[in-house]
């Protein structure tokens with residue numbers, strides 16, 4: 001279950017909430033009843049070293065030209 005981070009725009013209260021993917025995002029601050037917004041955590045997740053590389057051997061690719069007889 002993913003953990004979402006919220007921040008209240010009224011009182012500034014920050015908290016995290018465990019929610020299912022299909023749960024509705026929280027909108028009410030548990031402290032003051034104000035509006036909360038989802039906060040996206042700074043990049044702590046890195047997509048690294050997946051060994052992605054291209055094998056372009058440069059050069060013109062032969063394109064079969066369409067000729068209608």
Ligand SMILES: [Zn+2]
Nearest residue numbers: 008011029032
């Ligand atoms: Zn609040």
